[in-house]
Amino acid sequence: xxxxxxxxxxxxxxxxxxxxxxxxxxxxxxxxxxxxxxxxxxxxxxxxxxxxxxxxxxxxxxxxxxxxxxxxxxxxxxxxxxxxxxxxxxxxxxxxxxxxxxxxxxxxxxxxxxxxxxxxxxxxxxxxxxxxxxxxxxxxxxxxxxxxxxxxxxxxxxxxxxxxxxxxxxxxxxxxxxxxxxxxxxxxxxx
Amino acid sequence: xxxxxxxxxxxxxxxxxxxxxxxxxxxxxxxxxxxxxxxxxxxxxxxxxxxxxxxxxxxxxxxxxxxxxxxxxxxxxxxxxxxxxxxxxxxxxxxxxxxxxxxxxxxxxxxxxxxxxxxxxxxxxxxxxxxxxxxxxxxxxxxxxxxxxxxxxxxxxxxxxxxxxxxxxxxxxxxxxxxxxxxxxxxxxxxxxxxxxxxxxxxxxxxxxxxxxxxxxxxxxxxxxxxxxxxxxxxxxxxxxxxxxxxxxxxxxxxxxxxxxxxxxxxxxxxxxxxxxxxx
Numbered sequence: 461x462x463x464x465x466x467x468x469x470x471x472x473x474x475x476x477x478x479x480x481x482x483x484x485x486x487x488x489x490x491x492x493x494x495x496x497x498x499x500x501x502x503x504x505x506x507x508x509x510x511x512x513x514x515x516x517x518x519x520x521x522x523x524x525x526x527x528x529x530x531x532x533x534x535x536x537x538x539x540x541x542x543x544x545x546x547x548x549x550x551x552x553x554x555x556x557x558x559x560x561x562x563x564x565x566x567x568x569x570x571x572x573x574x575x576x577x578x579x580x581x582x583x584x585x586x587x588x589x590x591x592x593x594x595x596x597x598x599x600x601x602x603x604x605x606x607x608x609x610x611x612x613x614x615x616x617x618x619x620x621x622x623x624x625x626x627x628x629x630x631x632x633x634x635x636x637x638x639x640x641x642x643x644x645x646x647x648x649x650x651x
Numbered sequence: 652x653x654x655x656x657x658x659x660x661x662x663x664x665x666x667x668x669x670x671x672x673x674x675x676x677x678x679x680x681x682x683x684x685x686x687x688x689x690x691x692x693x694x695x696x697x698x699x700x701x702x703x704x705x706x707x708x709x710x711x712x713x714x715x716x717x718x719x720x721x722x723x724x725x726x727x728x729x730x731x732x733x734x735x736x737x738x739x740x741x742x743x744x745x746x747x748x749x750x751x752x753x754x755x756x757x758x759x760x761x762x763x764x765x766x767x768x769x770x771x772x773x774x775x776x777x778x779x780x781x782x783x784x785x786x787x788x789x790x791x792x793x794x795x796x797x798x799x800x801x802x803x804x805x806x807x808x809x810x811x812x813x814x815x816x817x818x819x820x821x822x823x824x825x826x827x828x829x830x831x832x833x834x835x836x837x838x839x840x841x842x843x844x845x846x847x848x849x850x851x852x853x854x855x856x857x858x859x860x861x862x863x864x865x866x867x868x869x870x871x872x873x874x875x876x877x878x879x880x881x882x883x884x885x886x887x888x889x890x891x892x893x894x895x896x897x898x899x900x901x902x903x904x905x906x907x908x909x910x911x912x913x914x915x916x917x918x919x920x921x922x923x924x925x926x927x928x929x930x931x
Contacts, residue, residue, distance in 0.1 A: 524664075525661065539669070545673060549673075553680035619773075
């Protein structure tokens with residue numbers, strides 16, 4: 461049981477990294493890697509929302525949606541959006557410090573495609589409740605890892621002498637591709 | 652048919668449940684925003700520059716109302732709005748001492764002396780670690796434009812290796828003065844100041860070796876001043892008492908290296924030296 465969960469978390473974090481192997485959530489990924497501070501905030505917000513969203517969507521799917529699999533995407537987006545709104549309202553009143561720390565990222569994450577992708581993958585792989593929670597946590601951890609790596613690279617890039625035609629986003633995508641190739645090396649870590 | 656009915660029921664049920672939950676949450680977790688905070692936030696400059704030491708204008712407005720922080724800590728807000736803010740929190744609007752940045756160095760590429768050539772990261776803060784840079788003087792402007800990049804209002808332009816300030820755009824927030832690793836940008840009074848445009852505390856002979864336009868500590872300005880408005884300051888450079896100054900222009904004419912600059916209201920006194928031919 462435990463070894464199985466460990467396998468899932470390593471697979472989700474490194475081997476099956478959302479950004480570098482599946483190429484999901486690139487928009488927010490490029491958007492918030494401007495500085496390490498912003499990406500740390502984003503990481504915690506994603507871990508938080510991803511885990512809660514997975515729990516709720518798993519329950520909704522297994523309670524109400526037998527035979528209605530074609531409605532998955534609509535229902536999941538709907539559920540995640542309302543859920544994030546509820547959490548936001550709650551945090552604003554009761555845990556204002558956490559609300560301030562997550563700031564603008566919380567509502568932004570509602571439309572992050574990684575949240576939806578992970579919930580769909582969980583259903584697809586027929587994970588149990590605990591397993592899907594672990595997978596969601598691992599996937600968001602992997603996303604955070606990817607954010608931190610690129611944020612560090614971009615902070616260095618800002619001070620370095622880049623050819624004119626490579627400045628701005630081209631160099632970011634080039635460095636992303638190089639990191640992704642490095643991550644390919646983890647393939648085969650888990651059977 | 653039953654599939655259609657079932658999906659309509661499930662979707663309808665979910666939307667009703669979430670709708671009720673959302674409106675219910677909205678009611679029981681309602682946060683009342685302080686009216687004063689909202690008003691002060693709208694009156695503040697809204698640049699979110701952080702020069703006041705708080706994370707943005709809203710956080711600063713919160714601190715003003717709740718902790719009684721002095722609103723004049725914000726250097727960016729203009730006088731009219733600042734008066735309104737002071738009235739909002741029932742304080743007497745006093746006169747606000749506004750400051751602007753000026754450079755205590757004139758060594759642009761025509762006047763500087765170099766001891767090496769620098770190749771590396773284009774940032775003054777890095778140069779300080781790298782053997783103090785290529786200019787002979789260890790106190791003057793490095794000229795790689797860290798202040799230009801740091802200015803949130805686009806009021807600094809680098810020209811011939813030193814920053815030129817655009818006082819129409821400048822708000823006096825002081826970010827450039829804080830970020831400069833050599834502390835060569837001084838915050839002076841907006842309408843009234845006198846400075847020596849040199850930052851070197853060294854003796855005259857050494858300054859002569861390192862720069863063509865530095866303060867050589869000759870003391871002529873102090874001797875020549877009829878109203879005794881100039882005296883020696885802490886780091887060996889002359890300082891000006893603007894209450895005594897009568898704009899006689901004597902110190903500026905007598906200064907052998909022409910590094911004194913005086914402003915009172917609209918009058919600006921300084922001698923701009925023409926760049927000489929560079930010696931090879």
